[in-house]
Amino acid sequence: MKPIRMFLLTFQRVIEQRGRIFVWFLVSLINPLLLLLFWRGISAGHQSVITGWTVSTITSYYLLLTMADSFLTSHIEEDISREDILKGDLSIYLMRPFPYFLMKFIQELPYRLFQGIFAVCAGFILYLFFGSFTISSTWYVLIFAVCLAITGFMISFTFKMILGLIALWIKEPDGIYQFFIIVNLVVGGYVVPLYLMPSWLSFIAYFLPFSYVIYFPVIAFQGKLTVIEMFFTFAGQLIWLLLFVGLYKLILKNALKKFTAIGI
Amino acid sequence: MKRYLRIYLSFIKINFTLLFTYRASFFLTILYTVFWGIIGIFNMYVLTLRISGAYGWSRNELILLAGIYPIFAGTFYLLCASNIGRIPDIVHRGDLDLILTKPIDSQFILSFRFIDFMQVVRICVCLGFVIFFVHAVSFPFTVMSVIVSMLLMIIGMCIIYSVWFGVVTLSVWFTNLSNLRDLLYIFMGSLRYPSNMFLNKTNFFFAFFIFFSLSITIPIRVLLQKANWWEIGVLFVVASGSILLSRIFWKFALRFYTSASS
Numbered sequence: 001m002k003p004i005r006m007f008l009l010t011f012q013r014v015i016e017q018r019g020r021i022f023v024w025f026l027v028s029l030i031n032p033l034l035l036l037l038f039w040r041g042i043s044a045g046h047q048s049v050i051t052g053w054t055v056s057t058i059t060s061y062y063l064l065l066t067m068a069d070s071f072l073t074s075h076i077e078e079d080i081s082r083e084d085i086l087k088g089d090l091s092i093y094l095m096r097p098f099p100y101f102l103m104k105f106i107q108e109l110p111y112r113l114f115q116g117i118f119a120v121c122a123g124f125i126l127y128l129f130f131g132s133f134t135i136s137s138t139w140y141v142l143i144f145a146v147c148l149a150i151t152g153f154m155i156s157f158t159f160k161m162i163l164g165l166i167a168l169w170i171k172e173p174d175g176i177y178q179f180f181i182i183v184n185l186v187v188g189g190y191v192v193p194l195y196l197m198p199s200w201l202s203f204i205a206y207f208l209p210f211s212y213v214i215y216f217p218v219i220a221f222q223g224k225l226t227v228i229e230m231f232f233t234f235a236g237q238l239i240w241l242l243l244f245v246g247l248y249k250l251i252l253k254n255a256l257k258k259f260t261a262i263g264i
Numbered sequence: 265m266k267r268y269l270r271i272y273l274s275f276i277k278i279n280f281t282l283l284f285t286y287r288a289s290f291f292l293t294i295l296y297t298v299f300w301g302i303i304g305i306f307n308m309y310v311l312t313l314r315i316s317g318a319y320g321w322s323r324n325e326l327i328l329l330a331g332i333y334p335i336f337a338g339t340f341y342l343l344c345a346s347n348i349g350r351i352p353d354i355v356h357r358g359d360l361d362l363i364l365t366k367p368i369d370s371q372f373i374l375s376f377r378f379i380d381f382m383q384v385v386r387i388c389v390c391l392g393f394v395i396f397f398v399h400a401v402s403f404p405f406t407v408m409s410v411i412v413s414m415l416l417m418i419i420g421m422c423i424i425y426s427v428w429f430g431v432v433t434l435s436v437w438f439t440n441l442s443n444l445r446d447l448l449y450i451f452m453g454s455l456r457y458p459s460n461m462f463l464n465k466t467n468f469f470f471a472f473f474i475f476f477s478l479s480i481t482i483p484i485r486v487l488l489q490k491a492n493w494w495e496i497g498v499l500f501v502v503a504s505g506s507i508l509l510s511r512i513f514w515k516f517a518l519r520f521y522t523s524a525s526s
Contacts, residue, residue, distance in 0.1 A: 023443045030450040033470070038311065038457055041464040042318045129469060175292025182299045191307045198313065 003098075003106055011110040021111065025118040028069045031190065033126075036062035040130070053196065056132035057222070061193060063123045063133060064218045069190075070119035072149060072213055074157040076108045080164025081173050090259055100252065101161065108157060136223030144230045145220035151237040152213040158244040159209065165248075168255045183208075189215030209240040271368060272376060279379040293382050301334035301386040304456055305393060319458045324401045326458070329484055331397055333456050334390040336480050340421050340452075342383035347375050348428045349445030352435035356442060358523045371514050375429065405487060413487035416496065419503045420479030424452075426506035427475055429514065436517040455480045478502065 084090040187205035308330035459477035485491035
């Protein structure tokens with residue numbers, strides 16, 4: 001019951017910061033919205049500018065992208081580096097009878113849910129404005145897509161936990177965070193779906209973890225993956241998740257040796 | 265005016281000294297600043313990979329727009345962005361008291377106190393790309409069109425400055441919205457697209473983006489010798505109107521500033 005209590009307490013803090021979270025939601029909305037406007041303007045009056053890239057597909061892709069980004073992309077790394085490591089709050093967590101990973105996870109979850117609710121509301125308003133929005137109508141595809149989304153979130157969260165802990169070795173890790181934001185933008189499907197990218201780039205993207213967080217869940221919801229493809233995607237996600245969990249444990253073990261409770 | 269120039273020179277010296285405080289961070293910041301510059305161009309390349317043009321702009325013109333955007337944005341970030349981005353925190357912590365008691369204009373010190381020299385690298389790298397691209401594609405530029413376009417970009421920057429300053433002025437009322445700066449950085453992304461994209465009948469609801477977009481689109485249209493005189497007039501009117509409005513709004517907001525302890 002204690003994790004639920006912790007979740008509810010964080011949820012209270014989230015509601016207190018609703019203005020800030022709304023701004024964060026707008027931050028995740030603007031880029032997909034601009035891309036959506038770009039493609040819609042071009043596609044207006046045409047059936048399809050690129051084969052298979054219709055107005056309906058475009059609208060669905062970018063609206064789902066906004067929602068997925070709000071729900072699934074964790075931003076815990078800055079909290080870990082600034083509050084826990086540089087200010088020394090990590091010692092508070094270490095004194096508690098719960099794993100650090102679990103406590104941060106419970107803290108992050110309400111933020112994702114609240115921002116996701118904003119995204120669903122905005123998605124609905126934009127749907128009323130744009131009209132054409134389609135997702136798969138097959139129930140097992142939707143269930144599988146939800147599973148892919150949950151695993152995608154776990155990958156994102158674990159990866160950001162690792163990035164956050166890097167602050168123990170690098171005092172100003174913003175450069176590293178920015179680097180990964182850029183990589184994620186390119187190979188995470190934020191600009192165009194990977195199947196519309198140059199083949200060499202999409203080939204690289206399929207082998208990196210970033211596409212497993214947002215891109216695959218989004219195209220799964222669109223019904224663009226067969227059951228076999230979803231199964232392989234899920235397997236790929238599990239491999240990345242296991243790798244990150246292992247790496248996180250290794251880094252945390254070394255990080256605790258380095259951490260000195262009054263900061264670095 | 266002379267006094268303000270002297271103060272600005274001191275700001276330059278101080279900021280240059282601060283530049284090398286964290287060396288590891290310095291090199292990483294240079295790297296990601298350059299990456300941000302390149303990524304905009306690359307994104308436009310990917311975006312236009314399967315189309316020949318959009319909104320009356322050819323593919324090469326769209327890539328040129330995406331190439332000039334980091335130079336334009338980089339110059340703005342160099343001079344103002346890091347300052348304006350700090351205003352919500354300054355207001356939230358009550359540090360504005362200190363600034364208001366100083367014998368110089370508060371808007372001046374809040375807008376130009378810090379200079380982000382890292383942006384010079386981004387500007388140089390993207391300028392290199394633009395020069396290479398212009399030669400490769402053979403755009404019909406003239407010396408006059410380049411000069412006029414650069415002057416108009418300075419005017420366009422006034423619009424961006426006013427919008428940024430106007431938005432962060434809201435933090436006087438909404439003191440905990442320190443992430444407004446992140447929103448503004450994202451809004452800058454709209455500069456990568458031609459302004460008529462927001463006037464398109466299907467996108468008309470989002471026409472507010474045009475205030476950002478025309479600040480760079482019109483100078484580039486001048487560069488490509490496609491602009492009309494009325495477009496330049498619009499740029500002048502919008503720039504002077506927005507500067508004036510941001511000034512009035514700041515003065516108005518200060519009447520509501522209550523410091524951190526009140």
